[in-house]
Amino acid sequence: MGGLNIYKEQLSEYTTISNYFIDHYMEDANEAQLQVYLYLLRMISANLPVSVADIVTKFRHSEKEVLRALKYWELQQLLSLEYDNEKNLTGIRFHSLPAAPSPKTSMATVTPISVKLSTPADADKQITAPLAPIEPVAAEEKAPEYIKPAYTMDQLRAFKAQDNTAQLLYVAQAYVGKPLTVNDIKIIYFMSDVLHFSDDLIDYLIQYCVDRGKRDFRYMEKVAVNWAEAGITTPKQAEKMAAKYDKSVYSIMNALGKSGAPTDKELEFIRRWNNEYGFSNDIIIEACERTVLATDKHRFEYAEGILSSWKKENVHHKADITVLDNHYQQKQKQTANKTANSNRFNQFAQNTYDFAELEKELLSN
Numbered sequence: 001m002g003g004l005n006i007y008k009e010q011l012s013e014y015t016t017i018s019n020y021f022i023d024h025y026m027e028d029a030n031e032a033q034l035q036v037y038l039y040l041l042r043m044i045s046a047n048l049p050v051s052v053a054d055i056v057t058k059f060r061h062s063e064k065e066v067l068r069a070l071k072y073w074e075l076q077q078l079l080s081l082e083y084d085n086e087k088n089l090t091g092i093r094f095h096s097l098p099a100a101p102s103p104k105t106s107m108a109t110v111t112p113i114s115v116k117l118s119t120p121a122d123a124d125k126q127i128t129a130p131l132a133p134i135e136p137v138a139a140e141e142k143a144p145e146y147i148k149p150a151y152t153m154d155q156l157r158a159f160k161a162q163d164n165t166a167q168l169l170y171v172a173q174a175y176v177g178k179p180l181t182v183n184d185i186k187i188i189y190f191m192s193d194v195l196h197f198s199d200d201l202i203d204y205l206i207q208y209c210v211d212r213g214k215r216d217f218r219y220m221e222k223v224a225v226n227w228a229e230a231g232i233t234t235p236k237q238a239e240k241m242a243a244k245y246d247k248s249v250y251s252i253m254n255a256l257g258k259s260g261a262p263t264d265k266e267l268e269f270i271r272r273w274n275n276e277y278g279f280s281n282d283i284i285i286e287a288c289e290r291t292v293l294a295t296d297k298h299r300f301e302y303a304e305g306i307l308s309s310w311k312k313e314n315v316h317h318k319a320d321i322t323v324l325d326n327h328y329q330q331k332q333k334q335t336a337n338k339t340a341n342s343n344r345f346n347q348f349a350q351n352t353y354d355f356a357e358l359e360k361e362l363l364s365n
Contacts, residue, residue, distance in 0.1 A: 015045045018097040025076065028240055030233045035059050036069040037078070040092065052089070072231025075241065146225045148190040156182070159189045168199050175206050176215045184217045191221075195228045204235035208242065211275075239267070248274075248281050255288035256299045269300045277311045282318060 017038070026034065036055055043050040055066045070092065073079050082091040151159075159165055172188060173180050180188075191197040197205070205227065209220045232238050252270055253262055262270065273284050287306040291299050313324055 013046065015042045017041065020097040021078075025078070028234070028237050029072070030231075030237075032059070032061050032065045033069040033072050033231060035061070036066055037073055040094070044094065068228070068231040071229060075230050146194065146228060148186065148194065148221070151186050151189060156185060156189065159192075160185070164199055168202060171203055172206050175210045176217075178215075187217045187221045187224075191224050195224055196233075197224065197228075198234075200235050201227075201233065201238065204238055208238070251281060252284055252288060255285045255292070256303065257292055258299075266300055269304055272304075273307050277307055279307060279310075279315075283307075283310070283315065283321070286318060286321060 015038070029037070036059075039055060039058060040050065052063060052066050055061070056063050061069075067089075070079070070081060070089075074081050078095055078097070080093045080095070081089060082093065084090050160169070168188065169180060169185065172184070176184075188202060191202050191205070192199075202224075205224055206220060209215070209223060214220070227238060230241065232241060249262060249267070249270055252273075253259070253266070258266075270284075273279050284303075284307065287303045287310070288299075290306060291303040295302050310321065310324070313320070315321055315324070
C-alpha cells in the first residue's frame with residue numbers, strides 16, 4: 001500500500017501540541033494521563049473554565065484517576081499544582097516545553113488554568129504535597145483510600161486460586177529468597193486489589209526493592225503507595241521515574257559530560273554496567289572519566305568498550321584496574337624496546353659485495 005496524502009483544512013479552532021511532548025512523553029503515559037493532559041490543553045486554547053468534575057464527566061474516569069493523572073504530570077515537571085492554605089487544589093500552571101531536548105524544562109512561560117474541586121465533600125480526597133515516587137513515606141502520610149483492608153483467609157484463598165496469582169507468588173518468593181508469609185501475600189493482594197497494579201508492575205516493584213537490598217514487604221507496600229500516588233501504572237513508567245531520582249544514574253551522566261535525564265538507550269547502558277557487569281559506581285565513573293579524555297563523540301559506546309574489557313579481565317575493584325594499567329604499560333615498553341632494537345640493527349651500513357670478483361681475487365693470490 002502506498003503512502004497517504006494528508007490534507008489540512010483551514011480551521012478556526014485548534015489545539016497546539018508540542019512536538020517535544022509527542023517525542024518524549026506520550027509513549028510512557030497511560031490513557032487517563034494523556035486524556036487529562038490533552039483536554040486541559042484544549043480548554044486553555046479555548047480560554048474555557050474547567051474543573052476536576054468536568055474531566056470526570058467527560059472521560060468517565062473516577063476522580064481518583066483524574067487526580068493521579070495530574071499528580072503524574074506534575075512529577076514529570078510539565079505542570080505545577082496550586083493549593084490554598086487548607087491544601088485544596090485551586091489551580092494548575094502549565095510549563096512551556098523546549099523546542100529541542102534540553103536538560104532543564106523552561107519555567108519562564110506559564111499559563112494558569114483554574115481547577116476547583118466540585119464540592120466541600122471532596123476534602124478527604126485532596127492531593128497532598130508532591131512525593132518522591134520511589135522512596136517510601138510513613139504510613140500516616142497515606143491517603144485514606146490506600147489503607148490495606150483486613151483481608152480474611154477466605155479472600156486470600158480466593159486470591160491465590162486465581163490463575164495468574166500462583167506464578168506471581170512464585171516469582172515474588174524467588175526474588176526475596178524465602179517462603180512468603182501470610183502478611184506478605186496480603187500486601188501483594190493489596191497492590192492488586194486496591195492499587196490496581198498489574199502483575200508485571202508488581203513483579204517489577206518487588207525486583208526494584210530487592211535490587212536495592214530491601215526485602216521487607218512492608219517497605220514494598222510503602223513504595224507501592226508512592227507509585228500509585230504518582231500515577232505510575234506500568235513498569236516502563238516506574239523505571240523512567242526511578243532513573244530521574246537515582247543519584248548514581250546522574251553521577252554517571254555527569255561523569256560523561258551529559259546533563260539532563262538519560263535516554264532509554266543510555267539507561268540501557270547504565271543498567272548493563274550496574275546489573276549485568278556488576279560494577280560499583282566508582283569503577284563506572286573511572287571508565288567514564290577515561291572516556292571523556294579520549295573522545296567527544298559516542299561516549300556511552302566508548303565507555304561500554306572499556307567496561308566490557310574490564311569485565312572480561314575480572315575487574316572487581318579499582319586496584320584491579322591499576323594492575324591492568326601496569327601490565328599494559330610494561331607491554332608497551334617491551335614493544336617499544338623491540339622496535340628500537342630492530343631499528344638499531346637496520347641502521348648499520350648495508351654493503352653489497354660481488355662474490356665472483358672476491359673469488360677471482362682470492363685465487364690470484
